[in-house]
Amino acid sequence: MTPTTSISQDVPESELPIQVRGLRTSFGEHVIHDGLDLDVVSGEIMGIVGGSGTGKSVLLNTILGLNTPDAGIVKLFGCDIHDAAQRRTAENRIGVLFQNGALFSALTVQENVEAPMIEHTSLPKDFVAALAAFKLRLVGLPDEAGAKQPSELSGGMRKRAGIARAIALDPPLLFLDEPTAGLDPMAAEEFDQLICALRDSLGLTIFMVTHDLDSLHAVCDRVAVLADKKVIACASVPELERSDHPWIQKYFNGPRGRAAKATANESAK
Amino acid sequence: MTMFDNDDRSNTSSDNAPSFTFKDKVLALAGEWTATRLGNVPDALAAAVRDHDGAISLDLEQLGSIDTAGVFAVARVLPEDELVKVVTVGRDFDRMADLVRPALQYSRPEAPKPRFVNALFQSIGKGVVETANEAYRGQTFAGRLVLSIGRTIRHPRRLRATPLVAIMGQAGLSAIPIVALMTFFIGAVLALVGSNMLQTLGVKIYAVELVGIGILREFGAVVAAILFAGRSASAFAAQLGSMKMNQEIDAMSVMNIDRFEALVIPRVLAALVMLPLLTVVADVGGLVGGLLVSWTLLDIEPTLFLQRLVEAVGPQPFWVGMAKVPLFALAIATTGCRHGMSVGGDVQSLGDRVTRAVVQSIFLIIMFDALFAVLFERLDL
Numbered sequence: 001m002t003p004t005t006s007i008s009q010d011v012p013e014s015e016l017p018i019q020v021r022g023l024r025t026s027f028g029e030h031v032i033h034d035g036l037d038l039d040v041v042s043g044e045i046m047g048i049v050g051g052s053g054t055g056k057s058v059l060l061n062t063i064l065g066l067n068t069p070d071a072g073i074v075k076l077f078g079c080d081i082h083d084a085a086q087r088r089t090a091e092n093r094i095g096v097l098f099q100n101g102a103l104f105s106a107l108t109v110q111e112n113v114e115a116p117m118i119e120h121t122s123l124p125k126d127f128v129a130a131l132a133a134f135k136l137r138l139v140g141l142p143d144e145a146g147a148k149q150p151s152e153l154s155g156g157m158r159k160r161a162g163i164a165r166a167i168a169l170d171p172p173l174l175f176l177d178e179p180t181a182g183l184d185p186m187a188a189e190e191f192d193q194l195i196c197a198l199r200d201s202l203g204l205t206i207f208m209v210t211h212d213l214d215s216l217h218a219v220c221d222r223v224a225v226l227a228d229k230k231v232i233a234c235a236s237v238p239e240l241e242r243s244d245h246p247w248i249q250k251y252f253n254g255p256r257g258r259a260a261k262a263t264a265n266e267s268a269k
Numbered sequence: 270m271t272m273f274d275n276d277d278r279s280n281t282s283s284d285n286a287p288s289f290t291f292k293d294k295v296l297a298l299a300g301e302w303t304a305t306r307l308g309n310v311p312d313a314l315a316a317a318v319r320d321h322d323g324a325i326s327l328d329l330e331q332l333g334s335i336d337t338a339g340v341f342a343v344a345r346v347l348p349e350d351e352l353v354k355v356v357t358v359g360r361d362f363d364r365m366a367d368l369v370r371p372a373l374q375y376s377r378p379e380a381p382k383p384r385f386v387n388a389l390f391q392s393i394g395k396g397v398v399e400t401a402n403e404a405y406r407g408q409t410f411a412g413r414l415v416l417s418i419g420r421t422i423r424h425p426r427r428l429r430a431t432p433l434v435a436i437m438g439q440a441g442l443s444a445i446p447i448v449a450l451m452t453f454f455i456g457a458v459l460a461l462v463g464s465n466m467l468q469t470l471g472v473k474i475y476a477v478e479l480v481g482i483g484i485l486r487e488f489g490a491v492v493a494a495i496l497f498a499g500r501s502a503s504a505f506a507a508q509l510g511s512m513k514m515n516q517e518i519d520a521m522s523v524m525n526i527d528r529f530e531a532l533v534i535p536r537v538l539a540a541l542v543m544l545p546l547l548t549v550v551a552d553v554g555g556l557v558g559g560l561l562v563s564w565t566l567l568d569i570e571p572t573l574f575l576q577r578l579v580e581a582v583g584p585q586p587f588w589v590g591m592a593k594v595p596l597f598a599l600a601i602a603t604t605g606c607r608h609g610m611s612v613g614g615d616v617q618s619l620g621d622r623v624t625r626a627v628v629q630s631i632f633l634i635i636m637f638d639a640l641f642a643v644l645f646e647r648l649d650l
Contacts, residue, residue, distance in 0.1 A: 092305060105617065117304060117338075124311060127312070127342065130345065131338055151613075151615045169305065170336035201365065201367075
């Protein structure tokens with residue numbers, strides 16, 4: 001069963017790749033999060049939505065350990081990510097797709113995917129090259145893309161290459177920052193399918209920040225809504241649509257929300 | 270699959286390291302077949318299976334967990350058509366084998382290796398074209414700069430005062446301490462090195478001429494300019510370069526804002542105003558350094574030093590030194606801005622351009638200095 005609150009009490013801790021408790025982040029006087037709780041259950045795709053300035057990116061950075069919170073604890077696989085010693089155990093088990101791919105511009109696409117493998121494994125060189133080429137195929141890039149420089153790729157291809165690098169070491173937990181932003185509707189739909197396919201075939205847990213309503217309908221098992229400095233709701237999209245919170249109402253039942261819902265129903269038929 | 274609860278890499282003992290046995294057409298896998306633990310196992314597996322013909326059965330009874338790297342290692346060495354006859358069906362293995370299988374037909378395209386002679390001529394050709402392009406770009410840059418300077422002179426109100434003052438502060442004022450300190454040491458060293466020889470010749474008073482002419486005519490201007498190039502040519506190139514990468518310069522052109530007026534002119538003007546001031550600071554620093562060393566080592570009283578400075582050195586070396594400064598300033602600022610504007614889309618070209626901005630502007634300073642030395646010699650100055 002999937003829990004409908006931001007804290008999943010009846011799920012054992014070993015099934016919670018991400019646990020956030022009592023998080024408080026602020027920049028000077030400006031408090032972004034206060035007492036934020038969030039659990040992500042193994043194998044689910046969790047979407048994060050919220051208005052501009054509600055701290056979606058800050059939350060992502062804090063969970064990744066790039067940002068130190070004022071208070072609260074973030075555990076990935078039971079390890080406190082802000083504790084240097086525990087951090088190392090969790091580090092190799094997460095993959096991240098940053099918003100513009102964040103590919104290393106000095107390396108070719110193929111070398112970008114090889115980089116984490118060369119850094120963290122002692123696999124033979126040929127094998128790494130073959131495996132990296134396989135990962136590029138897996139995310140739907142043509143074979144000739146591997147030899148290109150990241151600057152030669154289109155935005156969509158760069159994101160695919162970013163995913164290939166993120167899953168280079170088969171991490172069980174994948175973070176996506178606005179994966180479909182800046183893609184045309186067809187490319188965005190293909191990307192949604194890719195995310196679902198990766199989850200199904202690799203058994204990934206996925207945490208994605210997104211604003212794409214179609215994406216939310218198509219791929220997310222649960223969606224956490226950020227407002228008032230905390231997670232005000234965390235449930236599946238149909239459940240959220242029934243919520244009476246004004247912001248959630250506006251978000252999911254506004255004209256764009258209804259259009260996305262109609263599309264989702266259409267494709268379900 | 271690497272479920273995190275049974276795959277705690279921090280305390281995995283060596284007994285579940287990945288291993289395999291291959292006997293009677295049965296390949297048995299054991300341990301953790303994950304990317305971080307595989308090591309040389311894929312090659313060993315390929316070697317063991319290489320000479321085998323026909324179908325192979327797979328025994329996954331002892332297999333701990335496996336990820337795509339492990340499945341890939343197995344799938345690529347097994348015969349393609351009858352890939353796997355699984356003895357113990359592993360759910361994760363099957364699922365991932367389906368994923369891996371289509372990718373196996375892929376063979377990495379060999380990058381064509383250019384032959385040595387070809388490569389040589391290629392790099393020569395590229396070098397020639399690149400140099401010609403650089404020269405062309407330098408010309409157009411200079412032309413556009415002259416045009417916009419002319420326009421700014423005709424319409425002085427178009428001059429952007431705020432960035433001008435800000436850049437003057439960044440590039441000029443904050444360089445004062447380091448410039449003064451550096452020429453202080455150079456003046457001290459000049460006096461120190463000269464002191465021995467002048468003392469044996471009995472003309473230690475000439476230390477004042479040595480320091481005075483050396484600092485005022487050459488070192489003050491050149492050291493200030495080189496420091497300015499190191500601090501500000503790089504800063505100008507990096508600022509304009511990252512604006513270019515961020516499409517800010519594109520945004521300016523579509524808004525019909527002249528990027529020369531907005532970005533280059535304030536920097537060039539700031540350099541033209543601040544570098545002469547920095548040179549004065551450098552001159553003072555150098556003279557103070559020389560004065561202190563002359564006083565302590567050569568017993569030349571400061572009053573005598575200053576008197577001698579006025580009488581024997583006079584103002585001429587100072588003006589000879591200052592005459593070169595505007596050209597230095599122009600060279601530094603335009604080189605920095607030009608390279609900043611030429612940054613491409615990637616990080617490497619940014620680093621490349623910043624390096625070139627500094628190296629070229631220092632080269633130009635030294636070259637102009639040599640030309641001036643010859644010129645002043647001819648003019649008997």
